[in-house]
Amino acid sequence: MIPDVSWVTVWGYGSDIRATQKMLIVRDKSAKTAYPLSSLQHLLVVGGHTLETAAISHLIANNISVSFFDIHGEPVGSIRPFGGDACPLRSAQKNLPIHSSAMSVITSAVKSRMMYLNELASGRDDGLFYKGELEILSDASRELEFLITLPELGRIFTLTRNMYYEILSRTVAPEFGYHRREKPPYVDPINAMFAHGYAVLYASISVAAAGAGLDPEIGALYGSVVPTGKNRGGCVLDIMEPLMTPMVDRVVVGMATEDRLSHRYEVSSRCIMSERLMKEFNLRLAESVDSAVINRNVRMYADAVSNGGSGMSF
Template identity: 40%
Template sequence: MSRTIPWLAVYGFGAHIKSTQKKLIILNKGIVEEFPLDEVQNLLVVGGHTLNSTTIFHLLKNGSYISFFEPDGTPVGIIRPFGNCNDKEIQHIQEDLPRHRYATIIAQASLRSRLIAIERLQDQRGSDLLYDGELQILHKALNELEYLVKLDEIRRLSNLTTDMYYEILSRDIPECFNFKRRTVRPQCDPINAMLSFGYAMLYGNCCVSVIGARLDPDLGLLHEGPGALVQDFIGPFKTGMVDSVVFSMAQDSLKPGDFEQTSSRCMLSETLVKNLISAFKKSIDNQKIDSQVNNFLKAIQKIEDFKVMY
């Protein structure tokens, strides 16, 4: 059976998902899209839509999966054809991977993306953001990653350079926003709150792709814990898809009235949240995320080499 559409996602609310015996039909906001039913490997329903039982029957009969998500990309459940265990086979492959090799490639790509972001910002600013020796430290770390033999060492160096990246970029943020470094929740300054919001959107979009590929999102390479594999994939994408938006807004349009700070947290205004959503919908490239996840799937199946995009 031909499978040219690894996964097909329907986002938002209000779409009507129907089918004939040969076609999957999606009616969304007056736009009709049709797909050959036997080419859809996994239908991803993100948000609230209408899906009739006949369509479910047709998809399952053709060997397709149907995955359901909250609007933010949080997985809810999966309907799979009876007796299909392909996802378990993929999980076993994930469990047996040489994590060290993959973790090194991911850490290197994340650091390269941050070095590019720093250099681009310096060019735009026309002055040096870096203190003496910082650039050399970052480039040395990039070279050292190739020779580290333990996952803990790779994670430590990756975390160190990530912390340096945020501290360097903080020097270009107006002092009134009190952003000095990346912090954990709850966020107490607007920049960290905006970054967290953007990373959550990026995470949700990537999680949809990971589930669509029938990968286990918790079996990470560089990261550990729930959603670790999703964190692996979004690391190199953060600078271009989220950070660039947040730091640009901080310089050009963010005002004290866009957020409210208390002693324990910072709350973003409804208007700012709407503006962020609009900006992130443009900057978060789902096609690029899909391509990255699909490349990883093919790499672990030994179909092509593993490459990390950023």
């Protein structure tokens, strides 16, 4: 099978990775997949696998880099051809037009969240929005293209994001104790699940961004308009922002409204999810966090970086 992007990611544990002079061969428990070396630029190994030294030689001879990550998506190290650049798009990222690029990310995120809120509201008889809320969100979305300064963009982004999470609280049972997005330690299961789901999504995007030659630290919205937070890269967060609602929030809210959380967690100084809850949650995330969509969005972001920021959309 020929990949639709210029990198191949091997996740999890136990795969056997080999290469001939023309093909990369990955065997796992269920299948064997072969990739022509001529189509690749980067192999990303995430977790614990067997990688033959001869395979590394063939990859380097074909000018293909190899990067290693732990199972959480944190980078461990890289092997590159002599003279190779770990992040060939770094210089272009530094020269991105911050305002227009940040606005593209915010617009996509607001659109994604508004669509989901309207979908949730359409299935309720009692109404989801308090008086004026829908108008505030709609006006904020329309106002984006007229904002000139970065602080103005940051204000609208923070306003719409905070309102979104507060409105979501009305869709889940009050006994869960969720009212808004909080900082850790999390004392309710909804925030704890958000955090875990976002970590999974972040790791997936981080690996794909490295494969595309992006510097994960250099963002447009994050790092320039909004702080990134500890151990988080701005580029990854930029790409991640519009994907959080369809890939994570839907899963969390869906499980809460289907009563899949009750009696499956404990709260003391923080919320601890049971093994049974974590297993079901991870299975649903595995279906929702779509690698094809992530790869497509990363490629669009990388292409926009290469083109000086023009055409950046998600």
